[in-house]
Amino acid sequence: MSGKVYVIHENPQWIPPFAAAFEAEGVPFEEWLLTDGSIDLAVEPPDGVFWSRLSASAHTRDHAHSKEFGRAVLRWLASWGRTVINGADVLELEVSxxxxxxxxxxxxxxxPRTVAVFGTDDLAAAAERFGAPFISKHNQGGKGLGVRRWDSIDDFTAWVAGPDFEHSPDGITLLQELLVxxxxxxxxxxxxxxxxxxxxxxxxxxxxxxxxxxxxxxxxxxxxxxxxxxxxxxxxxxxxxxxxxxxxxxxxxxxxxxxxxxxxxxxxxxxxxxxxxxxxxxxxxxxxxxSGPREIARWLGTLLPREVVGVRG
Structure with a gap:
């Protein structure tokens, strides 16, 4: 097999440190920006190693469907026997x-003690049963966005019923113990x-x-x-x-x-x-x-055939 490392992602702002690491290690790589595009399911993917960097916070960058695109692409790659790092099952961990x-x-x-609430109808009652203080967060989150501390059940109930309530992307809100x-x-x-x-x-x-x-x-x-x-x-x-x-x-x-x-x-x-x-x-x-990025680049490089990789420094 010949090829390169394919980095599957939806956020170009996070790539420069990894691009520099691949360059320093002499590992060829290519970005797969998963915000649009298509795949022919009958066509074999290119040779190489595929690393998924799909993120639970993609929806905050107007890439809400990248999770679904990733589910499709990662299963397609696996079906053709490609080496996939952090593949489809790992994506499910990332987004939930x-x-x-x-x-x-x-x-x-x-x-932490956690209750998952589906939808909003039972949120206030679930919080009452859970007891304050607690934090609420989105099941599909990222970067700590959507996490709030609550010291009052009444305040939480008013927030849920009010215009500022933040819906979780997948409709699941978590109530979690406040860890001090x-x-x-x-x-x-x-x-x-x-x-x-x-x-x-x-x-x-x-x-x-x-x-x-x-x-x-x-x-x-x-x-x-x-x-x-x-x-x-x-x-x-x-x-x-x-x-x-x-x-x-x-x-x-x-x-x-x-x-x-x-x-x-x-x-x-x-x-x-x-x-x-x-x-x-x-x-x-x-x-x-x-270096974290250098360790990643070095490891992924070892998964490619040696004639593809010219390791440096």
Whole structure:
């Protein structure tokens, strides 16, 4: 087989760090921007390795159908025996926090108490049964968008009935326990090819739920100045937790991911999110012993025939 690495995605803003990594590793690649187009199901796909970077937040960029396009393309690729990294089953994890929660719980990893509410008719009553304080979030989310804290059932009920209510893209709203960190940060552990790359400490002292690490997600302050970095390397994560994450990712067929957890005031370590289209923070990358994008490019390059790849530096 000859070919290249095909990067399947819908957001060009997230690609430059990976393009630079492929270039540095001498790995040929091509972008498949999955916002329109077509596939002939009777025609064999090109030779190569296919990496899905489809995102649960695609709808926030007016690409709501990219999830469905991805379902079609990834099944088509698999039917022809192509090597697909983070394929169709992994896409289902990416776009459903219910699926993530179920898979993590099944693996014996502690997850937050969560109720999934279908539609809106039962939301107020479900919140009453759940009890405040809690957070609400979309089942298909991303970047922390749609996450709100509620300390009052009455306030939540008024919001649900009012004009500012935010519908989840798939109609499923999650009610989840409010996790209070022992120290105001969460941790994101990064994995590539069955190996732990590094962990990132993410400062949450400002109270935001929008914790996307990519440079493209950075929000300038009121003066137009970039905020101080929220992200820094962390080197004291429990290795037994890392081993459990590695086993979980292997069981679910996930080749590349970031997993987020919080260490709570009451002494728990709770895992709440699996990012299968993980991005990397440039400040962390500058000081990390290994680069996430370079590890990805290097690994995907090894899956191509050696005559296709001219490894550099």
């Amino acid at each position: 926090k219910v699926a993530q929660h179920a898979a993590l719980r099944h693996a014996g990893i502690e997850v 960190a022992r120290t105001p940060f969460i941790t994101r552990a990064e994995f590539v090819a069955g190996e732990f790359v590094y962990a990132v400490r993410v400062d949450t002292s400002a109270g935001s739920f929008e914790l996307c690490p990519a440079e493209a997600c950075a929000i300038p302050d009121a003066d137009g100045v970039e905020p101080e970095p929220m992200f820094r390397l962390r080197d004291d994560v429990d290795p037994t937790l890392i081993d459990r994450y590695l086993a979980f990712l292997a069981a679910e067929g996930v080749g590349i991911a970031g997993i987020e957890f919080i260490e709570t005031l009451d002494g728990r370590t709770v895992t709440y999110d699996v990012n299968t289209n993980t991005n990397y923070n440039p400040d962390v990358e500058a000081s990390a012993p290994r």
